[in-house]
Amino acid sequence: MLGLKMTEQRKIIVKVLSESSDHPDVELVHKRASKIDKRIGIATVYRTIKLFEDNNLLEKHEFKGYSSRYETVRENHHHLIDIRSGRVKEFRNTLVDAMQKQVAKEMGFQLVDYRLELYAIPIKNKRSKK
Amino acid sequence: MLGLKMTEQRKIIVKVLSESSDHPDVELVHKRASKIDKRIGIATVYRTIKLFEDNNLLEKHEFKGYSSRYETVRENHHHLIDIRSGRVKEFRNTLVDAMQKQVAKEMGFQLVDYRLELYAIPIKNKRSKK
DNA sequence: CTAGCTGCAAAACATTTGCATTTCG
């Protein structure tokens, strides 16, 4: 479309990303891509991911204590990070969404984006697997 | 107290931090400290800030697009970042606070900490300076 | 054919660390 070439490397990176639901970082994407084709340089992964990010295909997350992690852009949602394992759960809360917009407005600002992340530990709890 | 020495450098860094309400990053703290005494290495600023952070005297913020910024620990509040200027405003919303705890609980987690940041642009608005 | 990509290695940042020296208590 924009003079973008569908190279072998990009195909592989797209495949890896679309099959990863665990918010991998660049290194992990590179590792997974390499498993498919050994000849992928990490610089290419960085460049491709940045490219996707700039085109709003990927979202970048910088969780406290981790290197930048990515996920394909989807409907608006937030993250709960299990600080024991680094695993990420997603949730949504439209009421909170609305509130933020209002808070900004009251301060004389127009909300462009917002970040909401919960850092938590699992409740050792038994049967209440929800 | 903990075998901590009150060195000349630390005194200066404390002074700079206590007089800064703009969430400066390490480089800026170093710059301000240097203005008071030329002989402060940036490594010392890093070490001192890390030290304060570990002792819960300073809070570290990693706003999108900025290097780590700090502020002295105070009552719980959140940040609205003016993405035009990098300036930070603070606000509080206990209702949202309570909500997050509840969200985590419903997902089977105990909330340890959470991050809420609004990225916004000022409304060019006139007289409603609030 | 050639603009756009790639790999590699070097550069760029931000932050940390080893070490010899200085300083607080």
Place this chain on the structure above:
DNA sequence: CGAAATGCAAATGTTTTGCAGCTAG
């Protein structure tokens, strides 16, 4: 005096970039 702290420079970890060669369209 001796543990702790400092400055400097080198080492890290992560991400970016210059460049010569490689490919998709």
